[in-house]
Amino acid sequence: MIGTIYIEEEISSHPRTLEILKRYQGATLIEINAYGEVFNRKSQNFRLQKHQPSLILAKKHKGYVLPTPKQYSLGAEYNYYFSHMLNCLYDCRYCFLQGMFQSAHYVLFVNYEDFISELKQTIAQHHKEPVHIFSGYDCDSLALDPLTNFTNSFLPFFEDEPNALLELRTKSTQARTLLKRKALSNCVVAFSFTPDKISQVLEHKVPSIKKRLNTMIELQKAGWQIGLRFDPLIYCDDYKELYKALFHDLFNKLDSSLIHSASLGSFRLPKPYFRKLEKLYPDDVLLTSPVEEEDKQIGYPANIRDNMLNFAADQITNYIPEQKFFPCHEMI
Amino acid sequence: MIHFFCALPCEAKPLINHFKLKVDQTSDLFKIYITDDKRITLTICGIGKLNAASAAAYHCAHINPAKSDIWLNIGIAGHQDAELGHAYLANKITDSITQDTWYPQFIFKSPCKSLSLITLESPSNDYQASLFDMEASGFYSVASRIGTNELIHCFKVISDNATNDFKHLNAKQVARYIEQQIDTIESIINILQPYSNELIQISTPPDPFNKLVNQIHFTATEKIQLERLLIQWKVRLPEIKPDNVINLDMKAKAVLKTLANQLEASPLNFPMMRK
Incomplete structure (x- = not known):
């Protein structure tokens, strides 16, 4: 439930702003000049704000579409991401957003038209070459879809861009708008997973695996391409049993032959983000794992990381062909 | 701890009585009151944002507050048409001279409504749809450097409006306005306290x-390592006391090594924790 909405003066009469405000008539509205004056203030506490995040309606001015880090790819040469939102409904303890942002408030950039215009230019500059576009890097693509109307606003654009492939990364079961429309052949709905026992501890507010799996089955039946993302892989003594059971469950209940892709990565965070996480949640079980620093990142020691990645890769390629498998563990 | 800041003695009086605050004899620059259990303080800062900022800074040096403390600026305010005696929390504080703004954070359902607030240099009867006061920007600018935004708030009771301007105010009335809102102030404290406890x-x-660092010499880096290991111990080996494997005759390095080795040998399984 959103109790407070900050609104940048510049977009206070934007049609999307007005539409959203209609849904939250009881909320306290606070006018601001620029979202950073609320979002970037240093003395706020991300952990406390997660109890009840506010919504910030803002305008993005530049950098609508950005190249992805090199390893973040599903096989295309040209890869970009865009973020219509900052922050997420869920509260996953391994998430880099809690290290990156000062605030847990949801920032929604309402000027979708500018994103679409830059997406069009970006795709056009590659002259009919395949371009992969990722959404869900700084937020969950679908979790707040009823509020943001994100899919209804962006999918018609991608419908007319056959050279582009859109990935909607999510942990949500919020698929109503997708199920209402005809499946797009150039859109992958990619769901992230950790095993149930790990999810229950680390992925706060995330729907159960069972619920997400049911949503995926429905989407698959409706013709949507499904992606599976096992990033981050989380270490524990019995990780092999847990992940083996998870892979078995997912690949057997879904139609494996129709799975678009699977990818994985090991848990790691940039060092400053990890240090911030330690301060915010010092007694979280994730932080009791063995970790070490490597290339300014903190993650599992190489032997643990490689064993996990190799184990998961072996398991996954039992279910899907290698050409659908993308280990992209250096992506942050 | 909870820290109240009031501009005037008449604003402070109902709080001093209600929370049984006593004068802190060690404070000379500003009048500070404190409870016997040292859980609540109140500082009388005087009128104006400079006094408010100075009092908050002095208070910080004198009391040494923690990031987890609750800070409340409590006082009267004017408004265009809000009813006299009604109380509001400030959701946006603007300094009328510098135009600097601060945004107290609302992570809770407030027991009273919130409004924007403008801190003026001098009293004005040119009322607007925002609260008018003379201290909040000074208070908030300093308090937010010391504390945590979510736990710092300005609570204002309407004392004057377009039909009852400030010239008719007297100390007794002001004290009554604050006194009538003591329950709301208590509610706000009760709402904020769990968040404060979370930070503690x-x-x-x-x-x-504490026992280890008081009796064994740890370097600054070793202290950080020790704290980390003890936190991990609490999570992974909650049924075993660290005292079982370490003792005060050990050197710092031996303590760290012993804890690390025990942790490495301990199981790391997720079912042990439930959200």
Whole structure:
């Protein structure tokens, strides 16, 4: 439930702003000049704000579409991401957003038209070459879809861009708008997973695996391409049993032959983000794992990381062909 | 701890009586009151944002507050048409001279409504749809450097409006306005306290950290390592006391090594924790 909405003066009469405000008539509205004056203030506490995040309606001015880090790819040469939102409904303890942002408030950039215009230019500059576009890097693509109307606003654009492939990364079961429309052949709905026992501890507010799996089955039946993302892989003594059971469950209940892709990565965070996480949640079980620093990142020691990645890769390629498998563990 | 800041003695009086605050004889620059259990303080800062900022800074040096403390600026305010005696929390504070703004954070359902607030240099009867006061920007600019935004708030009771301007105010009336809102102030404290406790909980080193660092020489880096290991111990080996494997005759390095080795040998399984 959103109790407070900050609104940048510049977009206070934007049609999307007005539409959203209609849904939250009881909320306290606070006018601001620029979202950073609320979002970037240093003395706020991300952990406390997660109890009840506010919504910030803002305008993005530049950098609508950005190249992805090199390893973040599903096989295309040209890869970009865009973020219509900052922050997420869920509260996953391994998430880099809690290290990156000062605030847990949801920032929604309402000027979708500018994103679409830059997406069009970006795709056009590659002259009919395949371009992969990722959404869900700084937020969950679908979790707040009823509020943001994100899919209804962006999918018609991608419908007319056959050279582009859109990935909607999510942990949500919020698929109503997708199920209402005809499946797009150039859109992958990619769901992230950790095993149930790990999810229950680390992925706060995330729907159960069972619920997400049911949503995926429905989407698959409706013709949507499904992606599976096992990033981050989380270490524990019995990780092999847990992940083996998870892979078995997912690949057997879904139609494996129709799975678009699977990818994985090991848990790691940039060092400053990890240090911030330690301060915010010092007694979280994730932080009791063995970790070490490597290339300014903190993650599992190489032997643990490689064993996990190799184990998961072996398991996954039992279910899907290698050409659908993308280990992209250096992506942050 | 909870820190109240009031501009005027008449604003402070109902709080001093209600919370049984006593004068802190060690404070000379500003009048500070404190409870016997040292859980609540109140500072009378005087009128104006400079006094408010100075009082907050002095208070910080004098009391040494923690990031987990609650800070409340309590006082009267004017408004265009809000009813006299009604109370509001400020959701946006603007300094009328510098135009600097601060945004107290609302992570809770407030027991009273919130409004924007403008801190003026001098009293004005040119009322607007925002609260008018003379201290909040000074208070908030300093308090937010010391404390945590979510726990710092400005609570204002309407004392004057377009039909009852400030010239008719007297100390007795002001005290009555604040006194009538004591329950709301208590509610706000009760709402904020669990968040404050959450910060206390994550910033308190686990046992036997203090005992060890008091009796064994640890370098600054070793202290950080020790705290980390003891936190991990609490999560992974909650049924075993660290004292079982370490003792005060050990050197710092031996303590760290023993804890690390025990942790490495301990199981790391997720079912042990439930959200």
